[in-house]
Amino acid sequence: MTLGNDPLAALWMPFTANRAFKAQPRQLVAAKDMHYESADGRQILDGTAGLWAVNAGHCRPSIVEAIQKTAAELDYAPPFQLGHPLSFELARRIAALMPQGLDRIFFTNSGSESVDTALKIALAYQRARGEGTRTRLIGRERGYNGVGFGGISVGGIVNNRRQFGTLLTGVDHLPHTHNLAHNAFSKGQPLWGAHLADTLESIIALHGAETIAAVIVEPMAGSTGVLVPPVGYLEKLREITTKHGIVLIFDEVITGYGRVGGATASGTLGVTPDIITMAKGLTNAAVPMGAVAVSRHIHDGVVEGAADGIELFHGYTYSGHPLAAAAGIATLDLYQSEGIFEHAQSLHSYWQEAVHSLQGRRHIIDVRNMGIVAGIELDPRPGAPTKRAMELFHKCFDAGLLVRATGDIIALSPPLILQKAHIDEMVGRIADIVETID
Numbered sequence: 259m260t261l262g263n264d265p266l267a268a269l270w271m272p273f274t275a276n277r278a279f280k281a282q283p284r285q286l287v288a289a290k291d292m293h294y295e296s297a298d299g300r301q302i303l304d305g306t307a308g309l310w311a312v313n314a315g316h317c318r319p320s321i322v323e324a325i326q327k328t329a330a331e332l333d334y335a336p337p338f339q340l341g342h343p344l345s346f347e348l349a350r351r352i353a354a355l356m357p358q359g360l361d362r363i364f365f366t367n368s369g370s371e372s373v374d375t376a377l378k379i380a381l382a383y384q385r386a387r388g389e390g391t392r393t394r395l396i397g398r399e400r401g402y403n404g405v406g407f408g409g410i411s412v413g414g415i416v417n418n419r420r421q422f423g424t425l426l427t428g429v430d431h432l433p434h435t436h437n438l439a440h441n442a443f444s445k446g447q448p449l450w451g452a453h454l455a456d457t458l459e460s461i462i463a464l465h466g467a468e469t470i471a472a473v474i475v476e477p478m479a480g481s482t483g484v485l486v487p488p489v490g491y492l493e494k495l496r497e498i499t500t501k502h503g504i505v506l507i508f509d510e511v512i513t514g515y516g517r518v519g520g521a522t523a524s525g526t527l528g529v530t531p532d533i534i535t536m537a538k539g540l541t542n543a544a545v546p547m548g549a550v551a552v553s554r555h556i557h558d559g560v561v562e563g564a565a566d567g568i569e570l571f572h573g574y575t576y577s578g579h580p581l582a583a584a585a586g587i588a589t590l591d592l593y594q595s596e597g598i599f600e601h602a603q604s605l606h607s608y609w610q611e612a613v614h615s616l617q618g619r620r621h622i623i624d625v626r627n628m629g630i631v632a633g634i635e636l637d638p639r640p641g642a643p644t645k646r647a648m649e650l651f652h653k654c655f656d657a658g659l660l661v662r663a664t665g666d667i668i669a670l671s672p673p674l675i676l677q678k679a680h681i682d683e684m685v686g687r688i689a690d691i692v693e694t695i696d
């Protein structure tokens with residue numbers, strides 16, 4: 259087999275229109291703080307923190323140095339029946355940032371692995387406490403919980419599911435909370451929609467609580483277009499799951515690490531689940547890593563009650579990898595020493611007003627926001643859904659701004675070290691460019 263001369267052909271790109279990309283490639287070759295550098299030598303303002311992940315800005319020297327130092331000292335250590343100090347230290351550091359009680363940390367390498375790990379822990383917990391009939395998992399429409407079989411089963415994105423067969427059985431879904439008729443142009447959490455959580459009671463009535471292990475939702479759904487939780491919605495989910503002995507999992511892969519306020523959306527919103535998944539901002543995306551924070555009672559239920567030997571038959575070759583752990587510690591240090599979450603919080607209202615100033619621009623049918631996140635929904639082009647947002651994405655990139663297009667929604671989630679001038683630049687460019695699109 260000959261490879262041919264096309265230097266791009268060998269890479270099957272993830273979540274990418276491969277043929278379109280390869281016909282018109284866009285490559286990034288360097289990054290610093292708020293900017294990428296494109297292959298053609300242009301500075302691109304990063305309106306997406308990479309993929310909702312580079313919260314402390316790009317190529318921060320202390321993170322780079324921590325990775326370099328660790329790579330030279332301890333390249334790898336097996337995590338099964340052995341340990342190394344950095345992973346224990348990072349686990350303690352994460353635990354200290356979690357809501358009260360969620361202080362047992364399991365390491366993974368991605369958000370998808372964190373989700374599958376969380377689902378497995380919930381099942382193991384139910385079984386350990388003598389509730390082995392609880393095997394059902396409840397997700398939510400328009401949920402994105404990564405791409406493992408567990409994640410796509412509980413997730414609610416049809417395109418992520420339809421190529422892959424029957425998935426997990428015994429899964430049900432809550433309705434999503436997006437409703438333009440009631441909530442368009444809400445600033446922050448919309449007032450309408452808490453009652454949608456009551457559907458969980460109907461699902462429980464249908465299947466029986468004794469069959470349900472866990473409910474998983476993103477506190478704010480990011481990847482499906484920034485769906486902000488209605489006031490009181492998450493509280494209701496907490497109330498209902500507690501009442502019925504169901505484990506509540508918040509998928510905080512996006513909402514963690516300052517994106518919507520503090521270290522977690524749970525802490526920021528004052529609703530504590532039993533398990534939190536995370537990844538992305540944990541290491542500032544410098545080395546892949548995910549983690550699952552588990553409440554003490556669930557951890558102890560699985561670990562303390564088990565017979566001698568391995569208590570949870572689960573783990574990854576790279577769980578708590580030294581380079582990732584070093585990057586994680588350096589990242590958490592940076593968040594703290596520079597007060598990055600607090601800085602971002604000080605810009606929340608400026609951000610909100612700036613993104614909502616787009617109301618009234620051509621094609622824009624909704625703007626929504628939470629923390630340093632915005633979703634700008636465009637009226638779909640008749641007969642060609644998603645094309646308008648994709649065109650806006652391309653035009654923004656050509657004009658030096660990276661945004662994310664998801665369906666007909668433009669999502670913004672810049673690094674949290676942003677300044678007001680960056681906000682003005684992002685909003686100004688989008689305002690100009692959206693007028694040029696049919």
Ligand SMILES: Cc1ncc(COP(=O)(O)O)c(C=O)c1O
Nearest residue numbers: 368369370402403404509511512
């Ligand atoms: C809420 C949520 N969960 C899980 C994932 C999957 O993370 P990863 O791509 O690291 O597997 C994502 C990724 O965007 C996410 O937003």
